Structures are given as C-alpha cells and as structure tokens.
Amino acid sequence: MLMVMGFQESFAAVKTITGKVTDKADGKGLPGVMVSLPTGKTYTRTDKDGRYSISVAEDAESLSFSYIGYKTLRVKIGKFSSLNVVMEHSVQSLNEVVAVGYGTMKKSEIVGAAPANVMIRGMASGIWVGPERNTESYAGISENGFRNPGKNPLSTFAVDVDAASYSNVRRFINNGGMPPKDAVRIEEMINYFDYEYPQPKGNDPVNIVTEIADAPWNANHKLVQIGLQGKKIPTDNLPASNLVFLIDVSGSMNQPNKLPLLIASFKLLTEQLRPEDKVAIVVYAGNSGLVLPSTPGNEKTKIKEALNKLSAGGSTAGGAGIQLAYQVATDNFIKGGNNRIILATDGDFNVGASSDKDMESLIEEKRKSGVFLTVLGYGMGNMKDSKMETLADKGNGNYAYIDNISEARKVLINEFGGTLFTIAKDVKLQLEFNPDKVQAYRLIGYENRLLQDRDFNDDKKDAGEMGSGHTVTALYEIIPAGIKSSFLDSVDKLKYQFNKTPVRGNGSAEMLTVKLRYKTPDGHTSKLISKAVIDQSAPFSHTSNNFRFAAAVAEFGMLLRQSEFKQDASYGQLIGIAENAKGKDKEGYRSEFIKLAKSAKLMAEELLSSAKK
Structure with a gap:
C-alpha cells in the first residue's frame, strides 16, 4: 500500500488522484517514480507496477512526475481524479541516482543505468531535501572465516x-x-x-x-x-556530566536531514540534563569557535537558544574543532565525573587533519586526558561512515547513526545512560x-x-x-x-617437518x-x-x-x-524466528526489525525475478 509522504499544503479540502506511470519504450509500469506537487511538500512514489495514489488540495493545479533517466513531466490536474502518464527516456540523466525519503536507490537496480551523480528529492523528518552529490564511504569488510582450534585455539x-x-x-x-x-x-x-x-x-x-x-x-x-x-x-545515581557538544556546521551540513535534525536531537538531550551537569557548545566549519561556555544543565533555555542560532556554511575544519572541544572539556574537567565530547557530523573533514590516519592519531593523543568521545552521524549522500567509526573507536566512545528523530530519542533518551556513561x-x-x-x-x-x-x-x-x-x-x-x-x-601433509596433530x-x-x-x-x-x-x-x-x-538478526546480516x-x-526463516522471539518489545524495535526484514525480502525477490527475465 502506498503512503503519501510529507505534509499537506493546507487544511483545505483534499482530493485523491490515482493513476499509472508507464515507459514509452515498452509500455511497462515504472516503479519508484516521484509523483509530487510542484513545491515538493506533498509527494509519493509509484509501486512496483507503476501505480500511485496521492492526496492533494482541491485547488491543486498540477502534478510533477520525475524519475532518473527520464524527462520530468508536469501534468495539469483539472477536474480529473485519475491521471495515467507515459514517460520518455532522457539520455542526459541516465548516469544519475535517485534518493527518496532518507536513503538512496540506484537506478541501475531498476533499469540498468550506471550511477554517477545523485539527486535527492524527498523528505527527511518531514522536510524537503535538495540536490547533493553521493560520496558516502564505508570501510571494506573481509568476513571472518572458519578457523582450526588445533592451529588457532x-x-x-x-x-x-x-x-x-x-x-x-x-x-x-x-x-x-x-x-x-x-x-x-x-x-x-x-x-x-x-x-x-x-x-x-x-x-x-x-x-x-x-x-x-x-x-x-x-x-x-x-x-x-x-x-x-x-x-x-539509575540516572539519579550517575556521576555529574561535563559535556561538550561539538557540532559540524560546515556547508555539507546544510541539508534539512542534517543540521535541523541534529539541533532537534540535542534539544532532546538537553531535557535530560540535571543541575549538576554542565554543557558547552563548540562548532566548526572553516574555523572553530566556542558558541556557549560551559553552562549548568538546569539553564535549558540558554542551551536551546544557542542551538537555535546555529546555521551551516563553509569548509570543514574538523581537526581544529576537535582540538578546541578537548581543550574546553579538560578546562571544565570533573574528577570522578562523566567527561565527554559528543561530536555530531556527517564525517566530512576536508581541512586540517582529515585522513583517517591523521584523525586516529589526534584522537588517540587526546583520549589520554580522560575525556571520552561519542559520535553521532547524520545525513546521507556524503556520509563518511568509516571516519566516524574510527573517531569513536579511538576516542573511547561509541558511534550511532541518527536517521530520524525517533532514533535520536532511542539513543539520547531511552539509552541515555548506556550512550553517555561508561562503566x-x-x-x-x-x-x-x-x-x-x-x-x-x-x-x-x-x-x-x-x-x-x-x-x-x-x-x-x-x-x-x-x-x-x-x-x-x-x-x-x-x-x-x-x-x-x-x-x-x-591441506596435504608436510614433507620437510613434522605434521603436528x-x-x-x-x-x-x-x-x-x-x-x-x-x-x-x-x-x-x-x-x-x-x-x-x-x-x-x-x-x-x-x-x-x-x-x-x-540469530535472526545475524541471519539477516549474512543475507x-x-x-x-x-x-x-x-528471509522466510529469519522472519519466522524473529516473530517468535520478540519478547516484551516495549519500544517496538524488534517489531520494526521484522517489518524491515519483510521489506528486504520483497526487494530481494523482485531483484531475483528481474535477473531471471
């Protein structure tokens, strides 16, 4: 079932438009086509058969149909409640990737084009996302194999x-x-x-x-x-916290699913602070700076006002920002307390210490101060997962990826102690x-x-x-x-030395x-x-x-x-296992996993079916 994603343009009367989008070349339905109002604030996507349903204001004049590799169309609605659209290939855009919502989908997975650039058109936490180049990076993983305990006990x-x-x-x-x-x-x-x-x-x-x-x-x-x-x-028994919010406000963070979501996340965390806790805010872009000196946790309005004033622009001097954050943290060090920097970024460091090796050396040196490091990753398209993981690993901390406000709530409220207090x-x-x-x-x-x-x-x-x-x-x-x-x-027995058993x-x-x-x-x-x-x-x-x-999650990962x-x-086996092992599932995370596995199962089956054709 399709769900219209986004917000209605107004509270006026609405009507529902349905239809099907097909390829002019072969007449087949096109999945994943973006169907939206010209403003982009209300939109949906076609299903695997090319069908869509979207609710719009009664006075809406037109719908836009966009799909990577095809010419974008704008069709007048008039009095119609059903609009079937035929889309035509566009040679200029065949090397693009479309990202909808808060992720990416290669067009090659659908029609075989080679991806190069990314255009993001969708909603992240209910906000429009504009163009962005896809430069996400992940460290390569070579899976562990079976080892012989006789040789490797x-x-x-x-x-x-x-x-x-x-x-x-x-x-x-x-x-x-x-x-x-x-x-x-x-x-x-x-x-x-x-x-x-x-x-x-x-x-x-x-x-x-x-x-x-x-x-x-x-x-x-x-x-x-x-x-x-x-x-x-218990939270009441946790030691006092000396926190430094280290916030990336460089140009790469100028996306609604980055800095605005980041600010909302830190406001949630601010609500958890106690009078004995204190917070400073350091930002970095082309330069780094202290925008809020260390402030008691009960001055929540002051902390939130500092967060509200943040805006993004400039290059990313991550190394300088980290240096300043550690200086502020050590200047306000609480003996026996929780001294921690919370770095929020997309991981895109391009000024100063930028390579994984440079950042690793910097963090290894700074952790000797007794200050721990938590890393929160945001955004898509240019997320540097490998760098953020390195920072957290070397900084005696942990790394979480915040893709929506619900995840921020999980990490910073539900798991407040586990995220921020090391035992x-x-x-x-x-x-x-x-x-x-x-x-x-x-x-x-x-x-x-x-x-x-x-x-x-x-x-x-x-x-x-x-x-x-x-x-x-x-x-x-x-x-x-x-x-x-x-x-x-x-392995054959050795010829020139004893074969140890x-x-x-x-x-x-x-x-x-x-x-x-x-x-x-x-x-x-x-x-x-x-x-x-x-x-x-x-x-x-x-x-x-x-x-x-x-076991079900491990099986899902292997697939x-x-x-x-x-x-x-x-997929069928792991879904069945997970359904019977949900337990109490107070927050619904295990139920969400089952839905996720079911979605992956459908996509895997579709990809397999397409490969056989």
Missing part, C-alpha cells in the same frame, strides 16, 4: 556497542534499496537491540552469559552466544576452544575489532567501552568434531572458555573474568528469546551481505 576481539550500521541499513531499506554490503556490520546490527541478560551480582560491572544450540542455517553446526550485561546505574573501558574478549569438541569455529562479525592474541593481556592496547545497562552479544558458529564440512581446510582425548566436557578483561573508567590496570562453557546444547526452538532473536557463509539462510 584462541579468538580475541574488542567488544563493540556501536549500533550505527543497523539504523543506516534501515535507512537504505526504508527508501527502497538494498544497502552496500560494507555498510552491513553484523555485530552492530545484533547489538542495536537490548537483550534481557541478568544483571551482574558481584563487584564486577559486567556479567557473562552463554547459550548453545543448533545453527538455524545449518543443523549440523552449532551456534554459541556470548552475552555481556553491563550494570545498570567499563578497554573491554576485551578471548575465547579458547577445545579441539576435542570443536573442529572449526567462526566469529560472526567484529571484523574490524579483531585483536592479536597477545593484545588480550596488554593493558596498553585500546579496546571497546561499555555504558550503564549496555548489553553486548557475540555469536560463534561451530563445526563440531566429526562433522564433515566444505568449510574445512584440505592437536592433543585430543583430554576428557573435558568443556567446549570453550570465555575470558574477559576490562578497566574501570578511570583505571589503568585491567581485571579478569573467566567462565567455562560446557558442551551442552538445547534444540534451537527451546532456546531463549535472546538467543533466537540475535544482506550475500555472505559465502549464509548456507541455508533465508
């Missing part, structure tokens, strides 16, 4: 509580297109959701939970879930696998969080952070001992041991937690909602990535 990685990938993937799918495969970081998709793990009971701020069952995409394999639960601290830093996991039980193992996701085995005991090695109430989930796919698999290496028959019932290291937020020496996991699995259908839902390890994964 240890698996070591830093935890990841970032969730930016999921909301970014959602942006693409809600717009009608599949995300680039490197935009899909499976661990971030899994960790977007809360899991009902038990709270820590001892002195440690983190609890380890494990579960084992058959893998849903291969019944001969096992799936192991490692869950971490951070101690939840454990440099959190690392190391698993040792028993070759008597495990023939091969594979960590699902976390490709950019892998560590050397020796890094686990090295307290100088940076790792991930966990906030108040945060959960972290990691999944391993296991090929049990004795199971034949095409994923197992077939792992020691077996140790008699242990353990499948693996989980070790975790963490530091307190102001600590320098790590603490160790260890837990042995017995080889005792339940049928998949008898596992917890936590386990099954995480989106077109992973070589997806095996018997399918």
